[in-house]
Amino acid sequence: MAPKHGTNQCPMESILGQIMGPWTPYILWLLSNEKSLRFGQLSALIPDISAKVLTDRLRKLEGSGLVHRDYQPTVPPTVYYSLTARGAELHGVLQGLNEVALRWAKEDEEKQGIPDAEIIAAE
Amino acid sequence: MAPKHGTNQCPMESILGQIMGPWTPYILWLLSNEKSLRFGQLSALIPDISAKVLTDRLRKLEGSGLVHRDYQPTVPPTVYYSLTARGAELHGVLQGLNEVALRWAKEDEEKQGIPDAEIIAAE
Protein backbone atom coordinates (compact mmCIF):
# COMPACT_ATOMS: atom_id res chain seq x y z
CA MET A 1 0.00 0.00 0.00
CA ALA A 2 1.83 3.04 1.27
CA PRO A 3 4.55 3.17 -1.38
CA LYS A 4 7.70 4.14 0.48
CA HIS A 5 5.92 6.35 2.92
CA GLY A 6 7.42 4.87 6.08
CA THR A 7 11.00 4.42 5.13
CA ASN A 8 12.81 7.66 5.69
CA GLN A 9 12.35 11.34 4.99
CA CYS A 10 10.53 13.60 7.40
CA PRO A 11 9.24 12.35 10.77
CA MET A 12 5.66 12.96 9.73
CA GLU A 13 5.97 10.58 6.81
CA SER A 14 7.63 8.04 9.04
CA ILE A 15 4.93 8.05 11.69
CA LEU A 16 2.20 7.98 9.08
CA GLY A 17 3.82 4.90 7.59
CA GLN A 18 3.51 3.20 10.94
CA ILE A 19 -0.05 4.07 11.93
CA MET A 20 -1.79 4.67 8.62
CA GLY A 21 -3.69 2.17 6.63
CA PRO A 22 -7.09 0.56 6.82
CA TRP A 23 -8.12 -0.25 10.40
CA THR A 24 -4.77 0.53 11.96
CA PRO A 25 -5.66 3.78 13.71
CA TYR A 26 -8.97 2.32 14.74
CA ILE A 27 -7.21 -0.62 16.41
CA LEU A 28 -4.95 1.81 18.22
CA TRP A 29 -7.93 3.81 19.29
CA LEU A 30 -9.70 0.76 20.71
CA LEU A 31 -6.57 -0.36 22.55
CA SER A 32 -5.96 3.12 23.85
CA ASN A 33 -9.37 3.05 25.54
CA GLU A 34 -9.27 -0.45 26.92
CA LYS A 35 -5.78 -1.11 28.24
CA SER A 36 -5.89 -4.67 26.98
CA LEU A 37 -7.99 -6.59 24.49
CA ARG A 38 -7.93 -10.16 23.32
CA PHE A 39 -7.80 -11.10 19.68
CA GLY A 40 -11.38 -12.24 19.70
CA GLN A 41 -12.54 -9.06 21.37
CA LEU A 42 -10.85 -6.89 18.77
CA SER A 43 -12.36 -9.06 16.10
CA ALA A 44 -15.81 -8.56 17.59
CA LEU A 45 -15.34 -4.81 17.92
CA ILE A 46 -14.41 -4.55 14.24
CA PRO A 47 -16.88 -6.91 12.59
CA ASP A 48 -15.81 -6.15 9.03
CA ILE A 49 -12.16 -7.06 9.48
CA SER A 50 -11.04 -10.59 8.65
CA ALA A 51 -8.74 -12.59 10.92
CA LYS A 52 -6.03 -12.41 8.30
CA VAL A 53 -6.03 -8.65 8.12
CA LEU A 54 -6.38 -8.18 11.86
CA THR A 55 -3.39 -10.44 12.45
CA ASP A 56 -1.42 -8.56 9.84
CA ARG A 57 -2.17 -5.17 11.41
CA LEU A 58 -1.33 -6.37 14.90
CA ARG A 59 1.95 -7.87 13.73
CA LYS A 60 2.93 -4.65 12.03
CA LEU A 61 2.06 -2.59 15.08
CA GLU A 62 4.05 -5.00 17.21
CA GLY A 63 6.94 -4.64 14.80
CA SER A 64 6.77 -0.87 15.14
CA GLY A 65 6.87 -1.18 18.90
CA LEU A 66 3.44 0.35 19.40
CA VAL A 67 1.57 -2.74 20.54
CA HIS A 68 2.54 -5.42 23.01
CA ARG A 69 1.49 -9.05 22.48
CA ASP A 70 1.02 -11.21 25.54
CA TYR A 71 0.58 -14.85 24.63
CA GLN A 72 -0.73 -17.12 27.39
CA PRO A 73 -0.32 -20.80 26.53
CA THR A 74 -3.57 -21.84 28.10
CA VAL A 75 -5.89 -24.30 26.41
CA PRO A 76 -7.25 -22.90 24.25
CA PRO A 77 -4.60 -20.20 24.04
CA THR A 78 -5.28 -16.63 25.10
CA VAL A 79 -3.57 -13.57 23.66
CA TYR A 80 -3.80 -10.10 25.10
CA TYR A 81 -2.93 -7.02 23.10
CA SER A 82 -2.11 -3.70 24.70
CA LEU A 83 -0.33 -0.49 23.82
CA THR A 84 3.32 -0.10 24.65
CA ALA A 85 4.52 3.10 26.31
CA ARG A 86 5.22 4.49 22.87
CA GLY A 87 1.85 3.44 21.57
CA ALA A 88 0.21 5.14 24.52
CA GLU A 89 1.77 8.42 23.44
CA LEU A 90 -0.77 8.47 20.63
CA HIS A 91 -3.66 8.65 23.03
CA GLY A 92 -3.83 12.42 23.04
CA VAL A 93 -3.79 12.62 19.27
CA LEU A 94 -6.43 9.93 18.92
CA GLN A 95 -8.59 11.60 21.51
CA GLY A 96 -8.28 14.91 19.69
CA LEU A 97 -9.30 13.21 16.49
CA ASN A 98 -12.26 11.62 18.21
CA GLU A 99 -13.41 15.00 19.46
CA VAL A 100 -13.35 16.39 15.95
CA ALA A 101 -15.16 13.29 14.73
CA LEU A 102 -17.89 13.72 17.33
CA ARG A 103 -18.29 17.40 16.47
CA TRP A 104 -18.61 16.67 12.77
CA ALA A 105 -21.02 13.85 13.36
CA LYS A 106 -23.24 16.13 15.40
CA GLU A 107 -23.08 18.89 12.78
CA ASP A 108 -23.92 16.49 9.98
CA GLU A 109 -26.76 15.09 12.00
CA GLU A 110 -28.26 18.53 12.55
CA LYS A 111 -28.00 19.55 8.91
CA GLN A 112 -29.08 16.25 7.41
CA GLY A 113 -31.76 13.72 8.04
CA ILE A 114 -32.03 12.86 11.69
CA PRO A 115 -34.41 10.40 10.04
CA ASP A 116 -35.29 8.24 13.01
CA ALA A 117 -35.14 10.99 15.58
CA GLU A 118 -37.81 13.06 13.86
CA ILE A 119 -40.16 10.16 13.53
CA ILE A 120 -39.73 9.18 17.13
CA ALA A 121 -40.18 12.75 18.29
CA ALA A 122 -43.38 13.13 16.29
CA GLU A 123 -45.10 10.20 17.91
CA MET B 1 -9.03 0.04 0.17
CA ALA B 2 -10.74 0.86 3.44
CA PRO B 3 -13.54 -1.68 3.15
CA LYS B 4 -16.60 0.09 4.47
CA HIS B 5 -14.77 2.08 7.01
CA GLY B 6 -16.20 5.46 6.08
CA THR B 7 -19.82 4.67 5.58
CA ASN B 8 -21.54 4.74 8.92
CA GLN B 9 -21.04 3.38 12.40
CA CYS B 10 -19.13 5.35 15.01
CA PRO B 11 -17.79 8.85 14.32
CA MET B 12 -14.21 7.66 14.64
CA GLU B 13 -14.65 5.17 11.83
CA SER B 14 -16.31 7.81 9.74
CA ILE B 15 -13.55 10.38 10.10
CA LEU B 16 -10.89 7.76 9.54
CA GLY B 17 -12.60 6.80 6.32
CA GLN B 18 -12.25 10.37 5.17
CA ILE B 19 -8.67 11.12 6.09
CA MET B 20 -6.98 7.72 6.08
CA GLY B 21 -5.18 6.15 3.23
CA PRO B 22 -1.79 6.52 1.61
CA TRP B 23 -0.70 10.16 1.35
CA THR B 24 -4.01 11.64 2.46
CA PRO B 25 -3.00 12.80 5.94
CA TYR B 26 0.30 14.00 4.58
CA ILE B 27 -1.48 16.16 2.00
CA LEU B 28 -3.67 17.60 4.75
CA TRP B 29 -0.59 18.29 6.83
CA LEU B 30 1.12 20.13 4.00
CA LEU B 31 -1.97 22.18 3.27
CA SER B 32 -2.46 22.93 6.94
CA ASN B 33 0.98 24.55 7.03
CA GLU B 34 0.84 26.48 3.81
CA LYS B 35 -2.66 27.95 3.49
CA SER B 36 -2.66 27.31 -0.24
CA LEU B 37 -0.66 25.11 -2.60
CA ARG B 38 -0.85 24.55 -6.32
CA PHE B 39 -1.11 21.10 -7.82
CA GLY B 40 2.46 21.24 -9.05
CA GLN B 41 3.73 22.36 -5.68
CA LEU B 42 2.05 19.47 -3.91
CA SER B 43 3.44 17.16 -6.53
CA ALA B 44 6.94 18.49 -5.90
CA LEU B 45 6.58 18.22 -2.12
CA ILE B 46 5.57 14.57 -2.42
CA PRO B 47 7.93 13.26 -5.08
CA ASP B 48 6.81 9.65 -4.89
CA ILE B 49 3.15 10.31 -5.62
CA SER B 50 1.91 10.10 -9.19
CA ALA B 51 -0.39 12.69 -10.73
CA LYS B 52 -3.14 10.14 -10.93
CA VAL B 53 -3.06 9.33 -7.23
CA LEU B 54 -2.61 12.93 -6.16
CA THR B 55 -5.62 13.93 -8.23
CA ASP B 56 -7.61 11.08 -6.74
CA ARG B 57 -6.75 12.05 -3.17
CA LEU B 58 -7.55 15.70 -3.74
CA ARG B 59 -10.89 14.86 -5.34
CA LYS B 60 -11.83 12.69 -2.42
CA LEU B 61 -10.84 15.34 0.09
CA GLU B 62 -12.82 17.87 -1.90
CA GLY B 63 -15.77 15.50 -1.84
CA SER B 64 -15.51 15.22 1.91
CA GLY B 65 -15.51 18.97 2.21
CA LEU B 66 -12.05 19.17 3.72
CA VAL B 67 -10.22 20.74 0.81
CA HIS B 68 -11.20 23.64 -1.41
CA ARG B 69 -10.27 23.69 -5.08
CA ASP B 70 -9.77 27.04 -6.74
CA TYR B 71 -9.46 26.74 -10.50
CA GLN B 72 -8.15 29.78 -12.31
CA PRO B 73 -8.71 29.55 -16.08
CA THR B 74 -5.45 31.21 -16.97
CA VAL B 75 -3.30 29.86 -19.76
CA PRO B 76 -1.92 27.48 -18.74
CA PRO B 77 -4.47 26.91 -16.01
CA THR B 78 -3.65 27.35 -12.35
CA VAL B 79 -5.30 25.48 -9.52
CA TYR B 80 -4.94 26.34 -5.86
CA TYR B 81 -5.78 23.89 -3.12
CA SER B 82 -6.46 24.94 0.45
CA LEU B 83 -8.19 23.59 3.50
CA THR B 84 -11.82 24.41 4.12
CA ALA B 85 -12.91 25.55 7.57
CA ARG B 86 -13.65 21.97 8.40
CA GLY B 87 -10.33 20.77 7.08
CA ALA B 88 -8.58 23.38 9.18
CA GLU B 89 -10.09 21.82 12.28
CA LEU B 90 -7.64 18.99 11.81
CA HIS B 91 -4.69 21.28 12.32
CA GLY B 92 -4.41 20.66 16.04
CA VAL B 93 -4.55 16.92 15.63
CA LEU B 94 -1.98 16.95 12.86
CA GLN B 95 0.28 19.20 14.86
CA GLY B 96 -0.01 16.88 17.85
CA LEU B 97 0.89 13.97 15.63
CA ASN B 98 3.85 15.85 14.26
CA GLU B 99 5.12 16.53 17.77
CA VAL B 100 4.99 12.85 18.58
CA ALA B 101 6.72 12.10 15.29
CA LEU B 102 9.52 14.54 16.06
CA ARG B 103 9.97 13.10 19.53
CA TRP B 104 10.20 9.56 18.24
CA ALA B 105 12.57 10.53 15.48
CA LYS B 106 14.87 12.13 18.02
CA GLU B 107 14.71 9.12 20.32
CA ASP B 108 15.45 6.71 17.49
CA GLU B 109 18.30 8.89 16.36
CA GLU B 110 19.86 8.85 19.82
CA LYS B 111 19.53 5.13 20.25
CA GLN B 112 20.51 4.13 16.74
CA GLY B 113 23.15 5.15 14.28
CA ILE B 114 23.52 8.89 14.06
CA PRO B 115 25.82 7.61 11.34
CA ASP B 116 26.80 10.84 9.67
CA ALA B 117 26.73 12.95 12.80
CA GLU B 118 29.39 10.85 14.55
CA ILE B 119 31.72 10.91 11.59
CA ILE B 120 31.40 14.62 11.19
CA ALA B 121 31.88 15.22 14.89
CA ALA B 122 35.00 13.05 14.90
CA GLU B 123 36.80 15.09 12.27
Next chain:
DNA sequence: GCAAGTAGTTACCTTTTGGTAAGTATTGAA
Protein backbone atom coordinates in the same frame (compact mmCIF):
# COMPACT_ATOMS: atom_id res chain seq x y z
C1' DG C 1 -14.93 -40.59 19.57
C1' DC C 2 -16.30 -36.16 18.12
C1' DA C 3 -17.37 -31.25 18.33
C1' DA C 4 -16.16 -26.83 20.48
C1' DG C 5 -13.30 -23.13 21.49
C1' DT C 6 -8.88 -19.65 20.68
C1' DA C 7 -5.69 -17.66 17.81
C1' DG C 8 -3.93 -18.06 14.42
C1' DT C 9 -1.48 -19.74 9.33
C1' DT C 10 -1.63 -21.06 4.56
C1' DA C 11 -3.08 -21.48 -0.17
C1' DC C 12 -5.71 -19.87 -3.74
C1' DC C 13 -8.38 -16.61 -6.15
C1' DT C 14 -10.57 -11.98 -6.90
C1' DT C 15 -10.66 -7.17 -6.33
C1' DT C 16 -8.54 -2.97 -5.83
C1' DT C 17 -4.94 -0.05 -6.36
C1' DG C 18 -1.23 2.16 -8.54
C1' DG C 19 2.19 3.02 -12.41
C1' DT C 20 3.12 4.56 -17.08
C1' DA C 21 2.42 6.60 -21.20
C1' DA C 22 -0.28 9.22 -24.16
C1' DG C 23 -3.66 12.70 -25.08
C1' DT C 24 -6.25 17.62 -24.15
C1' DA C 25 -6.67 22.62 -24.11
C1' DT C 26 -4.69 27.30 -25.01
C1' DT C 27 -1.43 30.94 -25.74
C1' DG C 28 3.13 33.00 -25.99
C1' DA C 29 7.87 32.53 -27.13
C1' DA C 30 11.74 30.90 -30.24
Next chain:
DNA sequence: TTCAATACTTACCAAAAGGTAACTACTTGC
Protein backbone atom coordinates in the same frame (compact mmCIF):
# COMPACT_ATOMS: atom_id res chain seq x y z
C1' DT D 1 5.64 26.18 -36.90
C1' DT D 2 6.59 23.93 -33.19
C1' DC D 3 7.57 23.73 -28.21
C1' DA D 4 6.66 24.65 -23.56
C1' DA D 5 3.86 25.09 -19.63
C1' DT D 6 -0.24 23.45 -16.20
C1' DA D 7 -3.40 20.37 -14.61
C1' DC D 8 -5.35 17.07 -15.50
C1' DT D 9 -7.94 12.39 -17.87
C1' DT D 10 -7.93 7.97 -20.00
C1' DA D 11 -6.52 3.35 -21.24
C1' DC D 12 -3.95 -0.41 -20.29
C1' DC D 13 -1.23 -3.35 -17.53
C1' DA D 14 1.22 -5.04 -13.20
C1' DA D 15 1.33 -5.36 -8.35
C1' DA D 16 -0.59 -5.50 -3.98
C1' DA D 17 -4.18 -6.19 -0.89
C1' DG D 18 -8.01 -8.66 0.81
C1' DG D 19 -11.64 -12.60 1.11
C1' DT D 20 -12.63 -17.41 1.89
C1' DA D 21 -12.00 -21.87 3.24
C1' DA D 22 -9.28 -25.31 5.21
C1' DC D 23 -6.00 -26.71 8.61
C1' DT D 24 -3.16 -26.53 13.26
C1' DA D 25 -2.79 -27.43 18.37
C1' DC D 26 -4.76 -29.07 22.78
C1' DT D 27 -8.08 -30.09 26.32
C1' DT D 28 -12.87 -30.22 28.07
C1' DG D 29 -17.60 -31.64 27.65
C1' DC D 30 -21.19 -34.71 25.53
